[in-house]
Amino acid sequence: MPNIFSSLKNAYQLFKHIDFNQLDALSKKVDLPKMVETISSLDEKQLSAMMKMMGGNTKKKELPPIEGDFYHLGDEALKDADRELQLKVRAVLEKDVKPLVNRYWNKAEFPFEIIPKLAELNICGLTYQGYGCPGKSNLMEGILAMEMARIDTSVSTFFGVQSGLAMGSIYLLGSEEQKQQWLPAMQQFKIIGAFGLTEPEVGSGAAGGLGTTAKRQGNKWIINGQKKWIGNAPFAEVTIIWARDLADDEVKGFLVKKENPGFVVEKMQDKMALRIVQNGLITLTNCEVDEEDRLQNANSFKDTAKVLKMTRAGVAWQAVGCARGAYEAALKYTQTRKQFGRPIASFQLIQNHLVEMLSNLTAMQTLCFRLSQLQDQGLLTDEHASLAKVFCSMRTRDVVSRAREVMGGNGILLEYDVARFVADAEAIYSYEGTKEINTLIVGRAITGFSAFV
Structure with a gap:
């Protein structure tokens, strides 16, 4: 028996x-x-x-977590309160922003419903002292820029224009009265700002002479010209307009309100990248601006460059976020996508692509961590920021390309997220100084010779 x-x-x-x-x-x-x-x-x-x-053992294989910070840089560098803020921002982005981005990216519209969510986080103007700003480190600001770009580069670009370029111009170059007037409301997103430097015929050559001009007449300035690619411009309440003073040929900055006479914005159409970002073509025709709305401490392009140096580090972090988002999406996909009866993550060629992606990503993160440390120590130079921008934007291109490759045909579908990162990487590669211009800034620093024409 x-x-x-x-x-x-x-x-x-x-x-x-x-x-x-x-x-x-x-x-x-x-x-x-x-x-x-x-x-x-x-x-x-x-x-x-x-x-x-015979396959009777049905115990599910435990897979390692999907983590783009392979060297645990965030764990080591951030204090407990900052780490908590990073994870809080990540949770809001995952819950309230990520479900929206593909739909809005496809429609080339901006999800205004996310603005109150960002305001509640109290992270705008993160590094500035006073005016309702948190006064955090540049490292923390960079990490949060990466967290936003990890979800969507357009959202991080919107935030970077508001918090960095627009608010930063006022914070670095405005009078105390201008700071008190604008910064507290902008910090809470009650006022949206834009930054108007690039022109239809002047991009990298902005330092050599802007086509937009300003002429003082009594207590007013008359501005004429055009600005192109201006993020947030179609719905911004105030735009920082940079123009060449006809009296001394120096670049000066102006706080131009959307209701100023002679100020017209046309939304740019048919972009293949950063489609959520609302870029504007601005036309200024005898646009009148009061002297009190001229940035009082912006007297040459060297002053404008102070803003660009500060924000260029943030763009390098954006590149890290774009690459990280693509890497993590691709890794998750390869763990679940099966071919020939096995997850494709178990194939040697796929693992090679993943490791190449992670190597680039980790190098980018390490570079940006050091960049932000230099910034916090007051040691950041133009060439430091330019080197990071050059390297990170180039490596991001490689990461997103491999991410699309391991996903095969699905890599071009929005629902798998990587297609957005592939397109947006091309925009990161060009804005805040092209690869060539940033290369020449670094080249000048290391050789002692300027190769600019």
């Missing part, structure tokens, strides 16, 4: 994963009573081995 029970028990263990149709087909090919008798003679170790061979 015990032998019968043992035989039945072992047979049940072996056949419980086989359905009736499979069992019926099996009975036509083998002598089942004889098989049961054979199974009864197996000990537990032999039975376990046979079940494993």
Whole structure:
């Protein structure tokens, strides 16, 4: 009797994963009573081995977490309160922003419903002292820029224009009265700002002479010209306009309100990247601006460059976020996508792509961490920021390309997220100084010779 029970028990263990149709087909090919008798003679170790061979062991394989910070730089560098803020921002972005971005990116519209969510986080103007700003480190600001770009580069660009370029111009170059007037409301997103430097015919050559001009007449300035690619401009309440003073040929900055006479904004259409960002073509026709709205401490392009140096580090962090988002999406996909009966993550060529992506990403993160440390120590130079921008924007291109490759045809579908990162990486590569211009800034620093024409 015990032998019968043992035989039945072992047979049940072996056949419980086989359905009736499979069992019926099996009975036509083998002598089942004889098989049961054979199974009864197996000990537990032999039975376990046979079940494993037949796929009877259904224990789910534990996979490592999907983590783009392979060297745990954030864990080591951030204080507890800052780490808590990073994770809080990440949670809001995952819950309230990520579900929206593909739909708005596809429509080339901005999700205004996310603005109150960003305001609640109290992270705008993160590094500034006073005016309602948190006064955090540049490292913390960079990490949060990365967190935003990890979800969507357009959202991080919107935030960077508001918090960095627009508020930064006022914070660095405005009078105390101007800071008090604008910064507290902008910090809470009650006023949205834009930054107007680039022109239809002047991009990298802004330092050599802007086409937009300003002429003082009494207590007013008359501004004429055009600005192009101006993020947030179609809905901004105030735009920092940079213009060449006809009296001394120096670049000066102006706080131009959307209701100022002679100020017109046209939304740019048909972009293939950063489609959530609302870029504007601004036309200024005898636009009148009061002297009190001129940035009082912006007297040359060297002053404008102070703002660009500060924000260029943030763009390098954006590149890290874009690459990290693509890497993590691709890794998750390869762990679940099966071909030839196995997850494609188990294939050697796929693993090679993933490791190449992670290597680039980790190098970018390490570079940006050091960049932000230099910034916090007051040691940041133009060439430091330019080197990071050059390297990170180039490596991001490589990461997103490999991410798309491991996903095959699905890599071009918005629902898998990587397609957005592929397109947006092209925008990061060009804005805040092209690869060539930033290369020449670094080249000048290391050789002592300027190669600018």
